[in-house]
Amino acid sequence: MSTALHIEGLKKYFGAHEVLKGVDLEVASGDVIAVIGRSGSGKSTMLRCINGLEPFQQGRIRIAGHVLGEGPQNLRVLRTEVGMVFQSYNLFPHLTVAENITLAPRVVRKLPRARHDELVDKVLSRVGLLDKKHAYPDELSGGQQQRVAIARSLAMEPRVMLFDEVTSALDPELTGEVLKAIQELAETGMTMVLVTHEMGFARQVATKTVFMHHGRVWESGPSEEIFGNPQTDELRAFIEPNLK
Amino acid sequence: MAYEMNFQPVLSRAPELIEGTIATIELSAKSIVVGLAVGLVVALGRHDGPRAVRTLATVYIEMFRNTPLLVQLFLLFFGLPFLGLRLSADEAAVIAISLNLGAYSAEIFRAGLAAISKTQVEAALALGLSKLQAMRHVVLIPALKVIYPALTGQLTLTVLGTSIASAISASELTLAGARIESSTFRSLETFLVLAAIYIAITIAFRILYALVGRLLFRRKVPPPSMRAASAFDKKEARA
Numbered sequence: 001m002s003t004a005l006h007i008e009g010l011k012k013y014f015g016a017h018e019v020l021k022g023v024d025l026e027v028a029s030g031d032v033i034a035v036i037g038r039s040g041s042g043k044s045t046m047l048r049c050i051n052g053l054e055p056f057q058q059g060r061i062r063i064a065g066h067v068l069g070e071g072p073q074n075l076r077v078l079r080t081e082v083g084m085v086f087q088s089y090n091l092f093p094h095l096t097v098a099e100n101i102t103l104a105p106r107v108v109r110k111l112p113r114a115r116h117d118e119l120v121d122k123v124l125s126r127v128g129l130l131d132k133k134h135a136y137p138d139e140l141s142g143g144q145q146q147r148v149a150i151a152r153s154l155a156m157e158p159r160v161m162l163f164d165e166v167t168s169a170l171d172p173e174l175t176g177e178v179l180k181a182i183q184e185l186a187e188t189g190m191t192m193v194l195v196t197h198e199m200g201f202a203r204q205v206a207t208k209t210v211f212m213h214h215g216r217v218w219e220s221g222p223s224e225e226i227f228g229n230p231q232t233d234e235l236r237a238f239i240e241p242n243l244k
Numbered sequence: 245m246a247y248e249m250n251f252q253p254v255l256s257r258a259p260e261l262i263e264g265t266i267a268t269i270e271l272s273a274k275s276i277v278v279g280l281a282v283g284l285v286v287a288l289g290r291h292d293g294p295r296a297v298r299t300l301a302t303v304y305i306e307m308f309r310n311t312p313l314l315v316q317l318f319l320l321f322f323g324l325p326f327l328g329l330r331l332s333a334d335e336a337a338v339i340a341i342s343l344n345l346g347a348y349s350a351e352i353f354r355a356g357l358a359a360i361s362k363t364q365v366e367a368a369l370a371l372g373l374s375k376l377q378a379m380r381h382v383v384l385i386p387a388l389k390v391i392y393p394a395l396t397g398q399l400t401l402t403v404l405g406t407s408i409a410s411a412i413s414a415s416e417l418t419l420a421g422a423r424i425e426s427s428t429f430r431s432l433e434t435f436l437v438l439a440a441i442y443i444a445i446t447i448a449f450r451i452l453y454a455l456v457g458r459l460l461f462r463r464k465v466p467p468p469s470m471r472a473a474s475a476f477d478k479k480e481a482r483a
């Protein structure tokens with residue numbers, strides 16, 4: 001399997017505070033990686049480094065044929081290859097669902113108007129929301145908004161998708177529909193890195209799980225082993241209360 | 245002895261009043277277009293520019309918000325010739341009022357930019373938009389919507405503020421009024437008529453702002469309450 005994402009020795013400081021202390025991670029095409037760990041362990045920061053939302057001080061990230069190093073660089077091409085879905089959905093409130101989806105293809109890819117409908121239908125059907133095309137974000141439930149956010153990301157045909165605790169802001173009864181959409185995406189072979197607190201979901205859907213602790217990849221491996229046979233005390237302490 | 249009002253001498257000067265009204269509308273419109281463009285650029289620079297740009301923007305805003313418009317006008321009209329730049333009264337008026345509005349509206353725009361969360365911009369960047377594209381397509385309209393009442397309030401002040409340009413004899417309504425007053429001695433009637441015309445002008449501008457607002461913030465589908473009602477109607481019709 002070819003490598004979709006390779007992180008080497010990633011270090012990130014916020015001022016004097018070292019938040020990532022040398023992270024290494026390799027993701028093969030088609031892999032679904034779950035990232036777990038306590039709040040503040042650096043999970044979000046790692047994702048944000050991967051698509052260039054945060055600059056970093058040391059290390060290298062290779063993703064979809066692009067190399068990200070220290071210092072400023074052209075991130076826009078990279079970002080069109082990496083989709084990101086946020087905890088707070090971040091749909092654009094003044095645009096309809098369809099307009100949210102077509103904004104980046106239209107502005108960045110110059111997709112002709114005649115092909116917008118086709119694209120909207122394609123990505124909305126993947127998250128089961130075809131009937132919400134003309135709705136505005138504030139007319140949708142949180143779960144629906146998050147599924148639109150996923151569809152919006154898919155519209156740029158990314159090679160890797162990043163999910164940052166995308167169900168954490170949702171009522172429990174709404175997380176299911178979002179997790180289902182993500183699982184279906186996983187089944188299509190999409191390469192994904194998902195930060196999540198849903199241990200059961202991580203165990204079931206992720207091929208590999210990464211446990212982050214204090215800015216490092218503390219333990220990683222096939223999800224079955226990480227959850228079934230944790231090696232470090234820190235991981236055991238983290239998952240035991242979660243698994244009950 | 246009660247004063248007997250007589251509007252006849254004032255109203256007989258209608259052509260001058262109309263000319264003044266048109267000049268005031270022209271001066272206001274030019275100043276609004278230029279001033280808002282300046283304000284938007286300055287606000288963007290102050291919000292997101294490099295340090296030097298931010299400093300420059302701050303200095304400009306503070307200078308123009310902490311000096312009287314009349315002094316700004318005098319500086320441009322009477323001061324600049326000493327530096328070899330001679331402006332006509334009308335030019336000086338447009339420039340001074342635009343720069344004044346630029347400073348005030350920059351602060352209002354900045355409040356709007358600050359009101360739109362950083363995560364909206366990040367979502368746009370993550371989709372591959374440039375910073376400028378994110379501003380234009382994601383931030384601008386929601387930000388404008390937040391500040392629209394404050395902005396249109398400022399524009400009304402600016403329109404009324406054009407009367408100050410009479411001090412350098414730029415063509416506008418107050419100057420026309422002053423001329424009529426000094427030759428008819430009908431001060432009360434003259435300025436009552438002027439007040440009425442200013443009210444009409446600001447009302448016309450407000451109607452325009454409302455129309456522009458509708459265009460900018462329009463929703464292409466009816467709001468949810470109406471749609472719920474129409475869905476209900478359909479169900480009933482089928483039953």
Ligand SMILES: Nc1ncnc2c1ncn2[C@@H]1O[C@H](COP(=O)(O)OP(=O)(O)O)[C@@H](O)[C@H]1O
Nearest residue numbers: 014017019037038039040041042043044045046
């Ligand atoms: N913009 C920021 N400025 C300063 N510190 C930050 C910033 N973002 C995150 N941090 C710090 O970095 C650490 C890791 O945060 P984060 O990556 O959000 O963790 P997680 O997603 O695992 O909860 C935390 O200590 C947090 O306080």
Ligand SMILES: [Mg+2]
Nearest residue numbers: 043044045165
């Ligand atoms: Mg986080």
